[in-house]
Amino acid sequence: MSLLLLKKILPAHTRLSLRKLFWLSRSWLYLGNKVYCPLCEGSFRTFLPFGSERRPQALCPRCHTVERHRLLWLYLQEQVSIAERPLEVLHMAPEPILQQRLKRLLNLKYRSADLTSPVAMDHVDIQALPYPDATFDLILCSHVLAHVPDDQKALRELRRVLKPTGRLLLQARLTLSAATLEKPDAVTPQQRLQAYGQADRYRNYGQDFAQRVAAEGFKVEAVEYAQTFAPEDQARLGLGQKEVIFVASPEPHEVS
Ligand SMILES: [Zn+2]
Incomplete structure (x- = not known):
């Protein structure tokens, strides 16, 4: 099933919950103690690059802030x-x-x-x-x-x-x-x-x-x-x- 179709048929709240679940499961890969996100209170080995200019150390792997x-x-x-x-x-x-x-x-x-x-x-x-x-x-x-x-x-x-x-x-x-x-x-x-x-x-x-x-x-x-x-x-x-x-x-x- 394509992502576009999923986007069409799933209500926004369900999509958001699924996305959060995906981020949460993926964040296990980045667990560590180098950086700390005060919003989700998670500790990770790195923040991820983000943005059109790919800023390093930008995105929280768990809550995506x-x-x-x-x-x-x-x-x-x-x-x-x-x-x-x-x-x-x-x-x-x-x-x-x-x-x-x-x-x-x-x-x-x-x-x-x-x-x-x-x-x-x-x-x-x-x-x-x-x-x-x-x-x-x-x-x-x-x-x-x-x-x-x-x-x-x-x-x-x-x-x-x-x-x-x-x-x-x-x-x-x-x-x-x-x-x-x-x-x-x-x-x-x-x-x-x-x-x-x-x-x-x-x-x-x-x-x-x-x-x-x-x-x-x-x-x-x-x-x-x-x-x-x-x-x-x-x-x-x-x-x-x-x-x-x-x-x-x-x-x-x-x-x-
Ligand atoms: Zn976070």
């Missing part, structure tokens, strides 16, 4: 005290293993949301969120905005549903260009594939990412969290070197 997931989870534990504080959390485009870890924390009031993902609790458009104003203490939005037609609208929506004291944590793939690349005439998936290298992207962010977020009413701090770890811990936890977590807090509305 990469550098940015592990870094975010450590940040949440150590800097947000995610396991201890009563927080209302919105997780956009939830990564399954991270969602699983967050759902287990009974101190959280947790919602996950995505346009179509079968693992998300709510199916929503990030450009028009269904939640009341000032609902969430924490919003996680990792590698989402480049795939949204109007990212400014999405940022305004995220700001609206965030409490004034809340935090929005963003991660994004940035190019080395100073400015974000947006080609309004790339409208079909094929044209976007040519323009951005992926058919489901609407832009490639440049080094101006933080300014673009700030322009929608946030104070933004770019946290190079991996750099706060000793080099041997960076390697052991597979954190990558260039991953940045953008911590955005809403600026108070100007009184007119």
Whole structure:
């Protein structure tokens, strides 16, 4: 039976469970004590290469998370005290293993949301969120905005549903260009594939990412969290070197 046929006939949840079972069985091959994944809490002899440029030491053999997931989870534990504080959390485009870890924390009031993902609790458009104003203490939005037609609208929506004291944590793939690349005439998936290298992207962010977020009413701090770890811990936890977590807090509305 072909993979394509299996994909058609099996429900998404079953496919995900089967995939997890496959990863779990394969991870036995990599057991060891050189690297440690804080998300699945497994120790392995290596992380696996991953990505179009085949980054070494990237993919966890068991839970299939990469550098940015592990870094975010450590940040949440150590800097947000995610396991201890009563927080209302919105997780956009939830990564399954991270969602699983967050759902287990009974101190959280947790919602996950995505346009179509079968693992998300709510199916929503990030450009028009269904939640009341000032609902969430924490919003996680990792590698989402480049795939949204109007990212400014999405940022305004995220700001609206965030409490004034809340935090929005963003991660994004940035190019080395100073400015974000947006080609309004790339409208079909094929044209976007040519323009951005992926058919489901609407832009490639440049080094101006933080300014673009700030322009929608946030104070933004770019946290190079991996750099706060000793080099041997960076390697052991597979954190990558260039991953940045953008911590955005809403600026108070100007009184007119
Ligand atoms: Zn793992």
